[in-house]
Amino acid sequence: MKLKIVQEDPWLEAYKEEIYQRWVRFQLSRDELVNVAGSLSDFANGHHYFGINFDTKRHGWVYREWAPEADALYLIGDFNAWDRSAHPLVKDQWGIWEIFLPFEAYKERLVHKSLVKVHVKGGNTSLDRIPAYIRRVVQDEESKDFSGQLWFPDTPFSWTDHDFSPTYPIDGPLIYECHVGMGQEEEGVGSYTDFADNILPRVKKLGYNAIQLMAVMEHPYYGSFGYHVSNFFCPSSRFGTPEDLKYLVDSAHALGLAVIMDVVHSHAVQNVSEGLNAFDGSDHQYFHAGPRGYHEVWDSKLFDYGKWEVKRFLLSNLKYWLEEFHFDGFRFDGVTSMLYFHHGLITFDHFEKYFHKDVDWDAISYMQLANALIKEVKPGALSIAEEVSGMPGLCRKPEEGGIGFDYRMAMGIPDFYIKMLKEKPDESWDILEFWKELSDRRYREKTIAYAESHDQALVGDKSIAFWLMDKEMYFHMQVDDPNIIIDRGIALHKLFRLFTSSLGGEGYLNFMGNEFGHPEWIDFPREGNNWSYQYARRQWSLAEDPKLKYKYLLRWDQAMIHLLKKYGILPAAFAEQLHADPKNKVLIYQRAGLVFAFSFHPEASIPDYQFRAPAMGQYTLVLNSDDPEYGGFGRIQGTKSYFTDQNQRLSIYMTNRTALVFARVDE
Template identity: 60%
Template sequence: MPSKNTPILVKNDPWLAPFESDIQDRMKRFEARKKQLESEYGSIDAFASGYNYLGFNYDTKKKGWWYREWAPNASALSVIGDFNNWDRSAHPLQKNDRGIWEIFLEDKLYGSKLTHEAAVKVHVVSDKGGVDRIPAYARYVTQDEKTYDFTARLWHPEKPYKWTDKKFAPDQSYDNPYIYECHVGMAQEKEGVGTYREFADKILPKIKEQGYNTIQVMAVQEHPYYGSFGYHVSNFFAPSSRFGTPHDLKYLVDTAHKLGIAVIMDIVHSHAVKNLAEGLNEFDGSDDQYFHPGGRGFHTLWDSKLFNYGKEEVLRFLLSNVKYWMEEFHMDGFRYDGVTSMLYFHHGDISFDHYEKYFKDVDWDVLTYFQLANDLIKEIKPKGISIAEDMSGMPGLCRPVSEGGMGFDFRLGMGIPDYWIKLLKHKHDEQWNIHEMWDTLTNRRYGERTIAYAESHDQALVGDKSIAFWLMDKEMYTHMHKDTPSLIIDRGIALHKMIRLFTLSLGGEGWLNFIGNEFGHPEWVDFPREGNGWSYKYARRQWNLQEHPDLRYKQLYNFGAAMVQMANDEKIVGSLPAQQLNMDEDNKAIIFERNNLIFAFNFSPTNSVPDYRFKVPVPGKYKIILNSDKGEFGGHDRIDDEMTYPTVALFGEHFLSVYLPSRVAIVLKKVK
């Protein structure tokens, strides 16, 4: 029997009873660490303000630059740059008893040279010799286009960015999130790298038109290799300069907020690039400064370094990073990359088929880090959003810390896109099992919110295919004109719409779409690399296809906008889970209720039912508010949307009767 000290997480899930002590331990570790940091620094917020102490910070009272660096195992540090002709002996730093080095560069001596965008580095001497490095807390880093060398630059503009988003709050994004996953560099039509400002001016209006209230921006943190999709980070506090300046990123966020769109960023705290020249690896000459030493500090699959989350200065670095992006760039939250890999020493390379596997080989320091980070996010913005990219299903990941959880708001429904791709690759339409479809879309932990998605950037990468490409393949190059008949395109467009609506309405408490998938972007994503001749052809989005009035991409785009608008208006994803009303294997029909709407799907490739009768929970007159078969959505206009459908009482139950054509989905709402 649960006691009064039993965590709420265990009370709500009796299967966790054998692991109550583990959950209590995670709560105790969090409280102990939080108490220790508050005692030493005054508050977690103060502890997470490390970026105002470490790195380059301008002192307005003393008139000059402080530069501080944590490098406990180094024997000497000196700051170098254009201001001292890169003289490694001219400006040595002094070390304190906590392993932090510092120097003050006053304006009287260096003010004319240490100006906005001045180039700087730090020369680190250890038992391995001397190396020029990028400061760990560098806020602006540029890459030479020819040599690819990185250089840190002071960011000290004469006029600070003037924000206009004071009244914006991410409430809708937190309660009813419709997320548009995007990459600034590949968002433009041109074969090249897009900018923050181009994205703000050209792409944000399209996202607004589609009805999304949130963007999830990839590849914001600086990374040396463009083709890494931003997941091999070198400079954690620097917005990627290949897209523009820090001011340009602020303009993007500010513009999104003006449109009522929240901005969350992919934050990569799961690993770091192993490069010595640009990143943190062996910064002070040792292999255990920011990262675990030896094999434990290296992710063989990702070819990258793994943080030691138990170290106080590493914790300060990562928590300061969280606060920095929220305070300095007004980010509304984060999508945490690689959470499963972070949680377990085996990095998730097992089958999670029993509860005990959630409590073995766990990195407890990571749990404490997540608890502190999510606590901090909510302190800065009570409705700040945190999303975990987790495929393990760790219990409590998305429950409050006070209940024994880790404090995330959502986890990604990673099994859903895998299921759709598997279905499209290996089964004919007639073999689709509607009970399996229902179970897959509804199988999630009770009380822990899920972001549902049919596909994300993972499914769009070269080597895989988007859902549109799995459905229509090469026909998309030749038969997407409205006047060109094609049974393959007809099927593809019908199922593309149904899969999206089925996933949104059934799969979670939030919805995510990857840039371009709303109109069935025809090709994969492949960044420039040696294997493709360093081409940008597939690292862009072909908006001309969506904008062309005679191409069927426009029809998918129209449906995407209508679907999200309907779901947003009716608060679908923020509502309680769906309730099953009818399962019909013969006709491949699935009907359910969610938030007082009736969703009816006919996945049959051949069976159109003229008088499809099914039970509904509430009597009255119903009207169609979304119909995938409308001509403007690429359908065949087989249903009259102006009709109303009164319920009929039979045997004490209430029934609706509708025309349900093959490969069609409709949504009905009670109007009287």
């Protein structure tokens, strides 16, 4: 049987059997779960069974934990003065431990905000652990130890988002990538509520239709950016309570913003005291045993996606965030690492690298199940893959030979820009190379394009603004201070963003602050910087100061996002190249009925620059990066009309380092 992605791509013919088996394995793995549970959604109710839940029929609390190789488990906490022998759990034939605590006997002790752990004996160790399905953990300020915390407030959160409907099906995803903790300007850790009240209105004003929240899942080390997760069902207590996170999501929905969550199922923190590592005393409960279970580059543990209870844990985790916190989808971190036994740490220069011995079929089946579950629980939710290898079919349905994601991240674009800035002077840039990098993506697989994300702003690297302007940003960003380095930087910053958003994909992402060229890297408090929060924040006041040039970049971003939405650029078909002029570094293409003209030339400004338009008629200029409103030099008359000649050619003034967008005027 030849599936659709093979029919569409002759290069995949040699791998048609493996692609077919990808579909077969998905059906078998799905049927295995559905035949027992009734549906994927029912199978993903692990959080209602495991952990500490109130049983209304038995009228008491039930705590269950999967720990097949443990010798004994004891529930401990405030309620029993941390007695490690008073409350033993009983093990069944499947390795699931259980204890029942009657309400009448424990109603004064098992209360809201009580601290709990589980004492586990196994593998020649006896350790206090945090329950795997716990809903909240908190850190003691003095000892720095984490403990589970019972969380059942008297009044449930009152949602107001029942009529919310995301606009990304119409406009395409316009994603504002965020980190709550560093969202404020003051040095310190921001909160969910502060972010909701002060940052979300900024995002709305810019025109984005979704936020992507990083570092939501609890992580013991703040500087991990949330990617070394310890407690998968816990919103990070650094930023507030679970109700505070719900307030953030509800507030976003009230503004028309969808909320996408960075979910980390590719690996887990290897900390024993806070996380899942060696929970039952073995090295192979949730993770692979031995070297296969350890990621040397990330210093973290790797899940065994073939195990029944691991699949239940991770799938339940997705359903929990969708239902309990009303998230609108996920950006899956580290998908390349999940796909391959070598974790993508090779060069992908041949189709052979996507198949055969190096592919983790259990991981692929898990991702197919995850994407199917997301659509079953919340049909309009998005699933986005952070994936760099270019795995064919990643964003196609399983029945077409795919893995089921909606979008993949265009991770090569920011790397390309930084490579150009680091390695080549402007006069050596090849605009055909620019075109290839931005337009070369798999047929019918949707992409989220971005010029930079949080990765490019981390300490050790630099944001595009800093690559362009460096230390000059500290001294020459005043409006009345002309500076050729700043002029170049502002011009190219605008070009990179419009080039990316209009050409690079079917969605667009920006990391918070980069829209106005935030000048500093991100460096979380650590011993090497004396535990400073100086660089773990966003300096919003820079863009609000009328005396500084940051305002020009902010205005450009707002105008660009408005253009993308008004003309439906992201959902439109691939761009069509109209004109390429490597000598003058001019590239012109059309998409969504608009004509985009870019000059990357450092010096040449050419009057009467002619090219063949896509159709005869009158054209008008709808966006101009050289407009003084955006920090340009005002060399081009914005109100002028442009008419094609008898040969269907347009004549424009193509100034250097300028982006122009034209719309055809209807007759």
